[in-house]
Amino acid sequence: MALLDLRERTGYLFVAVTVGHIILISAQVNTRRGVPMLEAVTFGVFAEVQRAAGAVISGARDGWQGYFALQDVRHENERLRQQVGQLQIKLQEERALAQQSRGLQNLLELRQRTDLSTTGAAVIAGGASPDFRTVTIDKGTTEGLRPDQAVISPGGVVGRIIMPSARASKVQLLIDRNAAAGALVERSRAQGVVLGTGGDRLRMEYVSGAADVKVGDVVVTSGIDGIYPKGFVIGQIESIERGAGMFSAIMIKPAVDFTSVEDVLIVLTPPPALDAVDAAEPGTGARNANPNREPGT
């Protein structure tokens, strides 16, 4: 009866028998790569099924992630934003550390250039009042600091210690209204006194109207004041006003950017008594490594 049923469906039977034989043959025959043909064909067919299933699943997942799981994306976005913010802060910290390292290196170089006994200090605070241009450093009498010791930096003269405490000191910047330093024009050796203006410029006074002074000349310390060692750079002449009087009004752009001073050196050695200011010669001074190595000093 079953045979009769099969005979009524000859087409299906033909396909079934043919496929069965093909499968049987494939199970015994290897491909040229040595893989059984049945395995290769099965794998090939199933791989397509897997590919189709994978495409369907991938599409569903993409759809889910692209449309329904945006909340996770938002959370992730917030988390990444926070992370970026933290990294930016860290980068700034690293940059600050690098900058500080460069400053310290410059200080070290300055210290090695001079025979003066110095000690390094860090600026820990600014002035309490805008009328007084001062900063506070992190060393005091414990480290041997005393009033009227010069404070210098790789850029040039910073100021002097006016109030040391045990572990900190107040430094009067050279731009303070009450600050002054003996100075001379490096090129012509014209002498004068540099005074603070309370602003971002210095004023040089008591320079003879006949003195050889030009805009762009470098002004250095003369050492005559007994505070600042001779030959350290104060700044560069920015303008000259030759009036009717005996002296010229000279404005100086400080060599030091007082808004960004971070590390300084305090000169512990009192400057030698200078009775011959003229001994300072052009092209000498701390600017050229060692002011005390100049001949005649």
Next chain:
Amino acid sequence: MRAAGVLVAIALALALQTTLARFVVGGTAAIDLVLVVVVYVALTTGPGTGMLAGSVAGLIQDALSSGGVIGIGGLAKSLVGFFAGMIGQQFIVTAALPRFVMFLAATIVHAVVFMGLYTVLDLRTFGSPYAAVLSQALGNAAAGMIAFTIVEALPGVVERRRVRRRL
């Protein structure tokens, strides 16, 4: 009952094929008696039975052949049985010549499928088998004609003997 008869026929054909046929023509398999049986069954019963008979006979033949791939002969004989049965149903194949042509064509189709599969699968090479295929086709056709003649004449002979005994 018919299925049993088919199976017996196949078994007899295989037995003859393995014992007698090789003595017929110089030890070469010039006649495929199993194929003859398959074509005979297909022509007399139809494509379904012909295909199943071809499948079973071919598989047994493959299994008995050493070194061959089981299924190639089965597939070839299945196809032959199916198409022979189809032709037998569509056309009147009772005369001697059509039957002769049917056996001849079935043998050629079988050889094409059988050798073609082996060649495509790079399992065996057959060189130029035209003469061998043609001779086998002629032998199969002759055997088939004899088989038809015997089977169709057998009832009459039996009946005549029975009448003769009564007399």
